[in-house]
Amino acid sequence: MRSAGPPTVAALGGGHGLAATLSALRLLTDDVTAIVTVADNGGSSGRLRSEFGVLPPGDLRMALAALCDDTEWGHAWRDVMQHRFEGTGSLAGHALGNLLIVALWEIYDDPVAGLELVGRLLGARGRVLPMASVPLDIEADVREGERLRRVVGQAQVATSPGRVESVRITPENPPAYPESVAAIRAADWVVLGPGSWFTSVMPHLLVPDLRDALRATRARRVLVLNLDLPAGETEGRSAHELILSFAEYAGDVRLDAVVVDPTVAADRDTLRIVAQSVGAELVVATVSSRSNPGQHDPLRLAAALQDLFSGR
Template structure:
């Protein structure tokens, strides 16, 4: 694939998606679509979701802020969207962008229309798309919450799943098999490159793949589909999970999904035997595993725990053209 100004469609949520969108901008994408999870139930998003029966706006707001125009006005919009009110009153903890989206959603008739309006105001480099046009809930089967580790308990809610002291074995969406946002399918089918992840595996990445129409679109698209693996396990929901376990869980939840590449951090300490196992695990999803230096370097010269947008952009462009 040698086309210039590629169309990137990025699936995820939270800080992981934010970094990927910055990378897509560094890659000088011709267009960027962010397909965003809608299962958050904590903090400002959770409050607005419960009080207004709306799609939680937090992950959508973060994606918008990554795409604001790269000029003084755009940077002001980015700061404003992310600003949180302080104090102890009713507004405390709310992000300004969440409130703007809540108001626009009511006045325009829906969240997608609200996002499109705010994208125009902010000179966005792309479009932000909720994966579904209704709020979803995550429910997980968790082991290790009882004395007998074989006993599975059900844990419901994104925050509860992300912070459980037990070991998450499987997640599902409520309601099951929700109707997909048609704009999400269009974004996947029209893309040149589709990225999945990084991010909280059970609450930001896998939920997209529990929507059957998303799996069908990912298998139908002519885009290069790349799963960006996390740099380290997430505290709580994937504590202690290996890279191989992350790939296995993704394949276990997304039955029938085929991807082209799993992108792993070249700085991770892995033996030749471990890399051989990872290659076999990736191959079961029809994919190759590729290693690139994608970590940020901190001011003191040590490696950070986030993806460096410039390095990630280069890695994605290399895989897209391979």
């Protein structure tokens, strides 16, 4: 790994969780690559995916917006990209950025080239890549009481009541973009999470090319744990159970650090033991937002990551 200058970072995830990580990382380096989930089947992304047979653009759009240049130009185009149409017509609910991305994909017939153009428009401080070259579907076994049922679809799994027991993707062995694999292998640091745990974070470990790259890379690997554990896909799970779920899907991929906020680190001895079982140092740091409980604060997360990057 390089020892001088800003680090090269690959960030894996999707949705608001990845956007929070990117908002922190852009304060530390311009050399960041977001590798984004492509399994969304709900809302505007799901409609466009179904109608045009494309990768769902929503999480990719959010990642690009999070990396926008910190200027009037960058902020203006970020807001344009994030604008969502209202009303009851055919455009209702669509984010303008989703439509722009799909239009560029039709013109250039190359998702990576289209995303690069949007990044140039935003003055993005980094680049955004899909984690797979085909749209994925999430399947999960969800336990509700004594009943174990199969739930299909990212949106359905994310909102299904009960405890997610296991998750898988279809197709089972999707091809990853070579650029995504190369970004992981070339990174100094790889950051996974936070985010929708079983539908945005863990699926990266189910793409064989990405898992192999995570195993082979010389980068140091950091897992950022969620904050609002009682809600959504992590309902009923403790922080150390999230680390164990990583181990379940990661196979022999090891970690170097696990970042956890004090609000979800009640049993630090157990957390430390479980983190060590996957090779990681436990880093307890205040990364939560004062004004938005349950969300990561970009400045605080940036400070915690900077301490890791600099070896403090």
